Amino acid sequence: SVTTNVALAANQTFDYIVVGGGLTGITVAARLAENSRLSVLLIEAGADNRNDPRVYDIHKYGKAFNSELDWSWTTDKGHMLGGKTLGGGSSINGATWTRGSAAQYDAWQSLLETSEESLGWNWAGLFSYMKKAENFSAPTPEQRSKGADSVEEYHGTTGPVHVTFPDTMYGGDHQKFFQETVSNITGLPLSRDLNGGEPNCVSFVPNNLNREDSYHRSSSAAAYLTPVESDRANWTTLTTYQVTKLLFSSSSQKPVTVSGVQFKKTNGSVETFTAYARKEVILAAGAIQTPALLQLSGIGDPTHLKSLGITPVVNLTTVGKNLQEQPMSVFGSNSSIPVSGTGPNDVIAYPNLKQLFGSEAANASKTIKNSISAWASSQAGSALNSVALETILKTQADYILNKNAPLVEIFYSTGYPTAIGLLMWTLLPFSRGVVKINSTNPLAQPTIRVNFFSVDFDMRVHVAGSRLARRILTTPPLSTLSTNKAIPCSAVPGGNSATDEAKGIQGVFQSYRNDSTPSTTDATPGCDVPGGNNATDEDWRSWIKEKFNAVSHPIGTAAMMRRNLGGVVDGHLRVYDTKNLRVVDASVIPLQISAHLSSTLFGIAEKAAHLIKADA
Numbered sequence: 002s003v004t005t006n007v008a009l010a011a012n013q014t015f016d017y018i019v020v021g022g023g024l025t026g027i028t029v030a031a032r033l034a035e036n037s038r039l040s041v042l043l044i045e046a047g048a049d050n051r052n053d054p055r056v057y058d059i060h061k062y063g064k065a066f067n068s069e070l071d072w073s074w075t076t077d078k079g080h081m082l083g084g085k086t087l088g089g090g091s092s093i094n095g096a097t098w099t100r101g102s103a104a105q106y107d108a109w110q111s112l113l114e115t116s117e118e119s120l121g122w123n124w125a126g127l128f129s130y131m132k133k134a135e136n137f138s139a140p141t142p143e144q145r146s147k148g149a150d151s152v153e154e155y156h157g158t159t160g161p162v163h164v165t166f167p168d169t170m171y172g173g174d175h176q177k178f179f180q181e182t183v184s185n186i187t188g189l190p191l192s193r194d195l196n197g198g199e200p201n202c203v204s205f206v207p208n209n210l211n212r213e214d215s216y217h218r219s220s221s222a223a224a225y226l227t228p229v230e231s232d233r234a235n236w237t238t239l240t241t242y243q244v245t246k247l248l249f250s251s252s253s254q255k256p257v258t259v260s261g262v263q264f265k266k267t268n269g270s271v272e273t274f275t276a277y278a279r280k281e282v283i284l285a286a287g288a289i290q291t292p293a294l295l296q297l298s299g300i301g302d303p304t305h306l307k308s309l310g311i312t313p314v315v316n317l318t319t320v321g322k323n324l325q326e327q328p329m330s331v332f333g334s335n336s337s338i339p340v341s342g343t344g345p346n347d348v349i350a351y352p353n354l355k356q357l358f359g360s361e362a363a364n365a366s367k368t369i370k371n372s373i374s375a376w377a378s379s380q381a382g383s384a385l386n387s388v389a390l391e392t393i394l395k396t397q398a399d400y401i402l403n404k405n406a407p408l409v410e411i412f413y414s415t416g417y418p419t420a421i422g423l424l425m426w427t428l429l430p431f432s433r434g435v436v437k438i439n440s441t442n443p444l445a446q447p448t449i450r451v452n453f454f455s456v457d458f459d460m461r462v463h464v465a466g467s468r469l470a471r472r473i474l475t476t477p478p479l480s481t482l483s484t485n486k487a488i489p490c491s492a493v494p495g496g497n498s499a500t501d502e503a504k505g506i507q508g509v510f511q512s513y514r515n516d517s518t519p520s521t522t523d524a525t526p527g528c529d530v531p532g533g534n535n536a537t538d539e540d541w542r543s544w545i546k547e548k549f550n551a552v553s554h555p556i557g558t559a560a561m562m563r564r565n566l567g568g569v570v571d572g573h574l575r576v577y578d579t580k581n582l583r584v585v586d587a588s589v590i591p592l593q594i595s596a597h598l599s600s601t602l603f604g605i606a607e608k609a610a611h612l613i614k615a616d617a
């Protein structure tokens with residue numbers, strides 16, 4: 002059952018306690034609870050908002066941002082969004098369903114001990130679990146006529162997460178012209194389906210929506226919890242309570258044993274409760290709150306912990322380090338014709354280094370090859386050390402230079418009724434950041450330093466992506482739809498007084514505005530770069546620095562790597578020097594992928610559940 006009745010959890014013992022009822026937490030809990038002999042407690046800080054239209058109606062995307070459903074963490078540049086509700090990010094995200102390139106997943110395996118390579122943390126191993134999570138409905142003939150397509154073997158059809166194209170999908174000249182323009186400029190091939198491990202293309206993409214449920218969002222909660230909610234007496238989901246500390250039964254002897262968790266009402270009331278774990282505690286609080294909870298519990302850098310008066314339990318200096326988050330800029334123009342459909346956004350271009358940099362590609366490659374060591378030194382404070390980081394960055398460089406990994410995402414962000422928009426973000430930053438608690442108050446937000454653009458090459462990528470975005474908007478056939486052909490601008494119809502519908506559909510635009518654009522007109526980033534079409538790199542750099550925002554795809558803060566690279570968990574997702582504590586969320590992803598994260602995370606959670614069951 003889903004409950005706010007703390008008596009159902011306090012002072013009780015469960016086989017497994019899962020911390021965080023977000024994307025991965027619900028997935029793992031649901032799989033463990035399939036065995037009726039095992040008891041599972043899932044604790045979620047947010048409320049159960051499954052019946053809130055801001056959650057189930059994808060057309061209201063963006064309306065949950067900066068509300069009680071959003072952690073809205075402060076970073077070194079603006080806010081990072083995160084779902085604070087049952088389903089976590091999967092309840093408030095854009096529902097875009099994509100996967101990275103096979104080489105990127107294969108790289109994860111190379112960061113593990115040789116003895117763990119057989120665990121299958123590679124494309125082949127994860128692809129099967131991503132498909133296990135998926136219940137794909139191929140496009141209808143009408144959707145095909147708009148441009149949707151799929152390759153059967155890239156999808157699962159019997160999993161819990163419904164994935165499909167929406168009945169309201171966009172699919173007029175806008176989409177077609179965007180594809181054509183991008184392809185003409187960059188040479189990117191049009192792909193039928195980018196979910197098969199080769200996203201270096203331009204393609205329509207599906208969403209995790211449920212065709213059998215009025216195209217409502219298929220969040221982790223809707224997919225894994227709702228259908229079994231009344232059957233699983235062995236699974237308790239406690240909402241509106243935040244886990245504040247892990248408890249250890251033996252902390253002097255390594256590996257340490259976790260005996261349970263402390264938690265309190267998320268709204269800050271003083272009373273603290275305890276629940277006990279017979280077998281394991283699984284952290285799934287996401288890439289920001291999981292490292293914070295580890296640190297609050299004494300797992301982290303002893304010097305930092307002692308400075309706050311916390312007794313160190315496990316010495317793992319990289320808890321919270323290796324943070325990789327992506328910067329995004331927004332571009333737009335108004336269209337002379339209305340768009341067809343109401344979305345959500347459905348076409349993405351993923352250029353690789355050559356397609357992004359064009360004639361500058363050789364130079365950009367040379368910069369990467371010659372700079373890894375210097376970047377590792379400059380970012381060493383956000384990693385174990387420069388030697389470890391150099392190995393990690395070399396792995397990242399390898400798939401950029403040799404395996405066509407896309408460097409930026411250009412998401413065609415159509416806006417009802419007439420907007421042409423492009424969201425462009427750097428996918429694979431070389432900059433590294435840190436999440437660090439700054440007090441012993443478990444309800445206080447940790448300090449998040451992403452260190453955006455602290456490796457200058459990340460800015461070069463962003464300038465190249467921005468230039469490409471503007472070129473796409475000003476090149477036919479897409480530019481023939483624009484009312485402002487010279488310098489596209491004004492993306493959100495109605496600007497800051499846009500209707501709720503326009504705001505909802507264009508949530509990303511809108512959040513960008515709410516966050517950092519105090520514009521009083523409907524002028525939109527993209528039209529106001531000093532120098533317009535003749536802007537210099539310096540013009541672009543200063544505009545980007547002022548306007549960019551976080552994508553809200555943080556990863557890496559409890560990375561799955563060998564310990565001498567700065568890993569926090571091993572290939573079984575077990576925290577080093579602990580016996581029964583695992584992390585199963587975006588924190589464990591060691592390197593960014595050229596994709597939105599959720600399909601990958603459902604795969605990780607499915608695989609984790611398998612590992613946990615096998616170990617038991």
Ligand SMILES: Cc1cc2nc3c(=O)[nH]c(=O)nc-3n(C[C@H](O)[C@H](O)[C@H](O)COP(=O)(O)OP(=O)(O)OC[C@H]3O[C@@H](n4cnc5c(N)ncnc54)[C@H](O)[C@@H]3O)c2cc1C
Pocket residue numbers: 020021022023024025026044045046047082083084085086087088089090091093094095096097098099242243244245285286287288290291294552553554555585586587588597598599600602
């Ligand atoms: C605005 C936005 C848009 C996105 N768009 C897309 C998209 O279109 N497609 C895509 O594939 N991905 C998208 N993502 C990314 C994806 O949703 C996230 O990467 C994913 O949800 C992360 O999963 P997770 O399980 O690691 O964490 P989450 O899903 O964030 O779950 C963590 C959960 O733990 C809870 N929690 C935290 N601390 C505690 C605690 N101490 N005690 C109890 N509970 C706690 C949180 O409230 C939350 O519910 C988007 C993300 C955001 C924020």
